[in-house]
Amino acid sequence: MMDLTTIIVNYNTANLLPRCIQALRDASTGISNKIIIVDNDSKDESVELLKRDFSDCKLIFNDENIGFGRANNQCVPSIASRYVLLLNTDAFVSPDTVEKTIEYMDENPTCGILGVKLWGRDGDLQPSCRYFPTIWNVFLRSTGLDKVFKATQVIDNMDWEHDEVRQCDWVPGCYYLIRKEVVDQVGLFDPRYFLYYEEVDHCFAAKKAGWAVHFYPHTSVIHIGGESAKSIGEITTSGRQLNSLQIESELLFFRKNHGRLVAFMHVLLLTLSDLINLTKKAIKLSGKGVLFGYVKRNCLVWALYFKTRLATKPTR
Numbered sequence: 001m002m003d004l005t006t007i008i009v010n011y012n013t014a015n016l017l018p019r020c021i022q023a024l025r026d027a028s029t030g031i032s033n034k035i036i037i038v039d040n041d042s043k044d045e046s047v048e049l050l051k052r053d054f055s056d057c058k059l060i061f062n063d064e065n066i067g068f069g070r071a072n073n074q075c076v077p078s079i080a081s082r083y084v085l086l087l088n089t090d091a092f093v094s095p096d097t098v099e100k101t102i103e104y105m106d107e108n109p110t111c112g113i114l115g116v117k118l119w120g121r122d123g124d125l126q127p128s129c130r131y132f133p134t135i136w137n138v139f140l141r142s143t144g145l146d147k148v149f150k151a152t153q154v155i156d157n158m159d160w161e162h163d164e165v166r167q168c169d170w171v172p173g174c175y176y177l178i179r180k181e182v183v184d185q186v187g188l189f190d191p192r193y194f195l196y197y198e199e200v201d202h203c204f205a206a207k208k209a210g211w212a213v214h215f216y217p218h219t220s221v222i223h224i225g226g227e228s229a230k231s232i233g234e235i236t237t238s239g240r241q242l243n244s245l246q247i248e249s250e251l252l253f254f255r256k257n258h259g260r261l262v263a264f265m266h267v268l269l270l271t272l273s274d275l276i277n278l279t280k281k282a283i284k285l286s287g288k289g290v291l292f293g294y295v296k297r298n299c300l301v302w303a304l305y306f307k308t309r310l311a312t313k314p315t316r
Contacts, residue, residue, distance in 0.1 A: 002032040002081035003102060009038045009071040013089040014046040016224075020089050021054060027098040034058065036075045040065040067316070068173075069189030069198040076188055084183055088174040090224035091118075097219040101177050104165075104216055112182040112211025113203055115171025117162055117220040126223060127156035129215035132169040132204065135254060135266040142273040166215045170203035175221045182206050190256070192314045195242065197249035204257055243297070248304050248315060255311035263311040267301060274298040 006024060010017060021035070035057040039046055041064050050059055060074055072086060083102060087093070101114055118126040131137075131153050138155070140146040146154050176199055178188075186205040189198040203213050247270075255263035278294040307315050 002034055004028070004031055004033040004083050004085055004098070005075070005079045005081040006033055006035045006085040006087055007038070007072050007075045008035065008087050008089060009040060009068055010042060010046055010050075010089050011040040011065060012042045012044045012046065014042070014044045014049050016089045017046065017049060018053065019092060020087070021057075023092045023094075024087060024098070027093045027095050031098055031102065032081070033098070034078075034081060036060065036078055038062065038071040038074055040067075040071055067191075067194035069193045069195075070191045072198075073188050073191060076183065079180065079183065082180055084178045084180060084188075086173055086176040086178070088223070091174040092222045093175065094219050094221065097175070097221060100219045101216055104214075105177065105179060108212075108214065110212050111214045112179045112206050113171065113213045114177040114216055115214075116175050117215075117217045118172065118174065118223045119220055121222060121224050125158070125162060126172075126225070127158065128162065128172065128217075129157075129166055129168045130170050130172070131155055131157065132200065133250070133253070135258075135262060135269055138250070138266070139269040139273050142270070143276050162215075163217050165217065167212050168215050169207070170200050170213060171215060172223075173199035174223045174225075179211070182209075182211055185209055192252050192256070193249050194314055194316050195245045195249065197253045201253055201256070244300060244304065247301055248308060251305060251308055251311040252314065260310065263305075267305050270301045271298055274301075 008017075008020065017037075021037075024033075024035070035054075036059075037050060037054060037057050038060040039050060040062050047061060050057075050061075058078060060071075062071065062074075083105060085098070097116060101116060105111055105114055115128060118128045120126050133155050137146070137152055140149055140152055141154060146152065186202070186209050188202065190201050193201065207213060251263060251266065254266050274294040274297055278291055281290050281294070304315070305311060
């Protein structure tokens with residue numbers, strides 16, 4: 001078997017592809033690595049670039065944007081390697097990243113999924129070792145009450161040096177190394193998620209099946225974030241995400257993994273958090289645009305709850 005199959009899903013990031021793939025190749029010296037690139041109907045120069053410069057990779061061209069998870073799933077029949085790496089086009093590996101992470105997985109057979117230390121292009125450490133979302137910690141984070149309820153495990157705990165190997169709940173999908181046995185056992189991504197929460201749900205399934213998820217800090221990846229998403233619509237400043245798709249995927253995750261009541265309670269807590277935030281901004285005499293933003297967001301939450309048939313079906 002080959003050592004590695006790397007899957008790269010591209011959507012309108014022709015400007016990033018050469019740097020991403022070159023860094024991957026430089027880091028794969030001595031490692032057998034089959035690269036599969038899926039283009040999700042890009043509107044920029046991606047298709048021409050891929051055909052011209054990367055014909056030695058396996059290329060898949062979709063006639064429409066089918067979403068991140070579904071595009072990765074297209075490659076499962078082509079996997080014939082010990083490990084699978086999912087790599088974003090806006091993630092640039094260090095020269096030792098591939099070798100070190102495969103070596104670690106070889107030495108730790110209970111580790112099914114591995115992530116690494118992530119740095120933004122501005123040099124800031126990004127959340128790289130994360131805990132599962134609950135309706136409670138999402139509510140606390142959205143209202144700022146996590147500073148009061150400090151005993152609650154928040155999704156992104158950044159209050160440590162990130163210099164030691166740790167088990168965690170999930171790791172971001174921009175550099176997502178999976179043991180082939182995990183894919184054989186639990187599959188890859190649930191196609192209900194068009195974008196966001198794919199890796200959260202996948203790690204949830206893998207851990208439920210008995211595999212460990214590890215954060216490995218002894219190499220790093222530069223991750224820009226949001227480059228494909230911003231070609232679809234406006235992204236959030238904090239998480240660089242598309243708000244509607246993030247809300248939808250969150251609803252689908254809670255309903256699938258925690259049931260109907262929890263999903264409904266999540267909607268109620270989101271409504272309460274918007275009301276709390278709106279009240280705080282009103283007290284500070286914020287402008288009407290800011291206040292209306294919370295009303296608009298909550299209307300979106302309820303609309304998506306019903307459009308997804310009470311968080312059971314995706315909208316696209």
